Amino acid sequence: MSSISSGGVIFAQMYDDHRGVSDRALASCRRFYQAEIDYTDDQVGRLLAGLRELGRLERAFTVLSSDHGENLGEHALYYEHGPSLHDASVRIPLIIGGPGVSAGRDHGVARLEDVMPTLLELLAIPTDQWPSVDGTSLAPRLLRPGTAEADARARAFVHGGRALHAQMTKFLRAGREEREQCINGPRYSACWDPDEQPRLYDRTVDPDRQRDLAAQRPAVIEELMQVGARWPWDKAHPIAVRTPRYKLVAHPDPQGAYRFELYDLRADATEEADVSAAQPVVAEALRDELMAWFDDAPPVQHKQLDSDELDQLRALGYME
Numbered sequence: 001m002s003s004i005s006s007g008g009v010i011f012a013q014m015y016d017d018h019r020g021v022s023d024r025a026l027a028s029c030r031r032f033y034q035a036e037i038d039y040t041d042d043q044v045g046r047l048l049a050g051l052r053e054l055g056r057l058e059r060a061f062t063v064l065s066s067d068h069g070e071n072l073g074e075h076a077l078y079y080e081h082g083p084s085l086h087d088a089s090v091r092i093p094l095i096i097g098g099p100g101v102s103a104g105r106d107h108g109v110a111r112l113e114d115v116m117p118t119l120l121e122l123l124a125i126p127t128d129q130w131p132s133v134d135g136t137s138l139a140p141r142l143l144r145p146g147t148a149e150a151d152a153r154a155r156a157f158v159h160g161g162r163a164l165h166a167q168m169t170k171f172l173r174a175g176r177e178e179r180e181q182c183i184n185g186p187r188y189s190a191c192w193d194p195d196e197q198p199r200l201y202d203r204t205v206d207p208d209r210q211r212d213l214a215a216q217r218p219a220v221i222e223e224l225m226q227v228g229a230r231w232p233w234d235k236a237h238p239i240a241v242r243t244p245r246y247k248l249v250a251h252p253d254p255q256g257a258y259r260f261e262l263y264d265l266r267a268d269a270t271e272e273a274d275v276s277a278a279q280p281v282v283a284e285a286l287r288d289e290l291m292a293w294f295d296d297a298p299p300v301q302h303k304q305l306d307s308d309e310l311d312q313l314r315a316l317g318y319m320e
């Protein structure tokens with residue numbers, strides 16, 4: 001196992017609130033996060049002021065968005081986003097302005113892949129000149145307020161990230177295939193590095209994973225490896241579908257099925273109460289839609305990165 005003082009382990013412990021370290025820093029980190037938002041707001045203001053001075057603002061389409069949100073303690077995840085499908089991670093700002101766009105707030109479902117077709121339509125580019133796109137144009141909703149109510153059938157599908165730190169034990173599978181990886185049960189974790197035999201840790205008495213119990217508990221190792229066989233890497237992550245009102249989240253279960261949670265976002269914006277039992281018709285319908293989408297989703301393509309791309313990822317903090 002990696003040294004407990006290594007950077008990757010420290011980051012994973014921070015994301016997992018190991019021994020309460022993240023929760024103790026939460027108030028300060030929230031202030032830093034707010035400062036980052038204030039700085040961004042100031043810079044966007046400078047951009048808009050510059051467009052106005054150049055006489056271009058009134059005829060320009062402007063888009064402000066983000067690639068993801070950030071969990072600041074929501075659902076026991078701190079300062080991370082990839083593993084979570086709750087709104088703290090996946091609900092982001094999307095502000096579009098320009099000629100003909102009405103002021104106001106649209107409460108319908110929108111996705112980042114909708115931005116390109118939206119801009120193409122706003123710019124009156126003929127559809128036969130569009131590239132192939134996955135998204136749907138939001139232009140009708142921007143130009144004609146109230147259209148969102150007619151878009152109640154809109155859906156946003158999403159799956160959680162797979163590039164998890166091996167030390168994040170809240171998830172069924174964690175780590176990376178080319179590095180240390182783990183299969184995590186309720187109590188035990190089986191972990192191994194490439195070309196090595198699995199190690200076994202009892203997290204209830206050894207949360208830092210220092211004592212390998214593989215020799216004493218071979219049956220537990222075998223059981224966890226069977227879980228891994230049921231959940232290959234391209235399947236062992238949460239998936240979700242969101243409507244304007246509801247979100248259904250599916251978590252991999254060790255036995256090979258999914259555990260579903262349904263949230264009524266109007267009544268429960270922080271997604272604390274599973275209403276599957278109270279809304280069985282909604283839960284079943286969304287479950288069918290979600291699984292049909294996931295079954296049809298193309299397999300993940302692993303791109304070989306060149307040295308420049310690797311350097312850019314390191315500069316952004318995504319790689320060590």
